[in-house]
Amino acid sequence: xxxxxxxxxxxxxxxxxxxxxxxxxxxxxxxxxxxxxxxxxxxxxxxxxxxxxxxxxxxxxxxxxxxxxxxxxxxxxxxxxxxxxxxxxxxxxxxxxxxxxxxxxxxxxxxxxxxxxxxxxxxxxxxxxxxxxxxxxxxxxxxxxxxxxxxxxxxxxxxxxxxxxxxxxxxxxxxxxxxxxxxxxxxxxxxxxxxxxxxxxxxxxxxxxxxxxxxxxxxxxxxxxxxxxxxxxxxxxxxxxxxxxxxxxxxxxxxxxxxxxxxxxxxxxxxxxxxxxxxxxxxxxxxxxxxxxxxxxxx
Numbered sequence: 632x633x634x635x636x637x638x639x640x641x642x643x644x645x646x647x648x649x650x651x652x653x654x655x656x657x658x659x660x661x662x663x664x665x666x667x668x669x670x671x672x673x674x675x676x677x678x679x680x681x682x683x684x685x686x687x688x689x690x691x692x693x694x695x696x697x698x699x700x701x702x703x704x705x706x707x708x709x710x711x712x713x714x715x716x717x718x719x720x721x722x723x724x725x726x727x728x729x730x731x732x733x734x735x736x737x738x739x740x741x742x743x744x745x746x747x748x749x750x751x752x753x754x755x756x757x758x759x760x761x762x763x764x765x766x767x768x769x770x771x772x773x774x775x776x777x778x779x780x781x782x783x784x785x786x787x788x789x790x791x792x793x794x795x796x797x798x799x800x801x802x803x804x805x806x807x808x809x810x811x812x813x814x815x816x817x818x819x820x821x822x823x824x825x826x827x828x829x830x831x832x833x834x835x836x837x838x839x840x841x842x843x844x845x846x847x848x849x850x851x852x853x854x855x856x857x858x859x860x861x862x863x864x865x866x867x868x869x870x871x872x873x874x875x876x877x878x879x880x881x882x883x884x885x886x887x888x889x890x891x892x893x894x895x896x897x898x899x900x901x902x903x904x905x906x907x908x909x910x911x912x913x914x915x916x917x918x919x920x921x922x923x924x925x926x927x928x929x930x
Contacts, residue, residue, distance in 0.1 A: 679771035748826020803892025
């Protein structure tokens with residue numbers, strides 16, 4: 632067991648050599664190394680973290696996994712009451728439960744990944760200070776375990792979807808639904824990238840963590856979760872550029888367009904979001920790997 636937070640390379644020594652040891656441990660750390668091969672070597676640990684997150688998240692609660700359904704259901708009802716009925720915000724001709732659940736399904740996965748990944752260093756400093764393993768395993772496990780949670784919540788969305796189909800409402804799912812794996816990758820990449828960047832900064836500036844939850848809530852209102860992009864374009868065209876530079880906008884609009892047949896789809900906007908996702912994810916991983924070398928001396 633290695634009680635240091637620094638990176639090491641393990642080189643197996645040729646048995647035919649004169650050396651009396653099996654492995655040589657030496658410092659290593661290229662600034663531009665993603666260390667994905669090392670993460671693959673620790674895939675068993677990754678699976679263990681994922682299982683731990685799923686099993687213990689609602690451990691010792693009365694309702695247990697039912698909270699996966701209760702939280703988005705209550706949020707959807709509140710959105711229907713406040714934004715749909717009181718404020719009278721359009722849902723682009725879609726039933727309110729379908730419209731809000733579609734947006735929340737994507738947004739909750741992204742927000743959960745961002746919030747939990749942003750606490751990687753501070754929440755795991757005791758473990759990181761005692762044993763070495765690729766620190767990237769922890770935020771990656773968060774994105775995977777949250778994907779399971781998203782899958783469970785998708786069942787609620789599917790139930791509402793089937794209800795309206797049986798009721799005679801024409802839910803126009805189309806070929807763009809094949810983009811779902813790409814959309815999930817983008818949601819995970821944005822949450823992972825921003826989360827690791829924030830986690831790297833908050834190791835030194837702890838007060839920034841108090842802005843995270845508040846900032847994520849504000850970000851949701853700059854994303855077409857509770858309103859369609861078409862309504863904003865019609866009523867506030869001068870604000871469109873602010874919403875369109877948000878990489879989450881095209882992801883949620885594409886999801887609604889693919890599964891509900893209503894929304895704004897553009898290959899240009901989706902390509903922009905994909906490029907933004909790749910850049911922020913790579914930047915997050917590189918920054919994360921750089922900070923992990925000496926973060927234990929800071930926290």
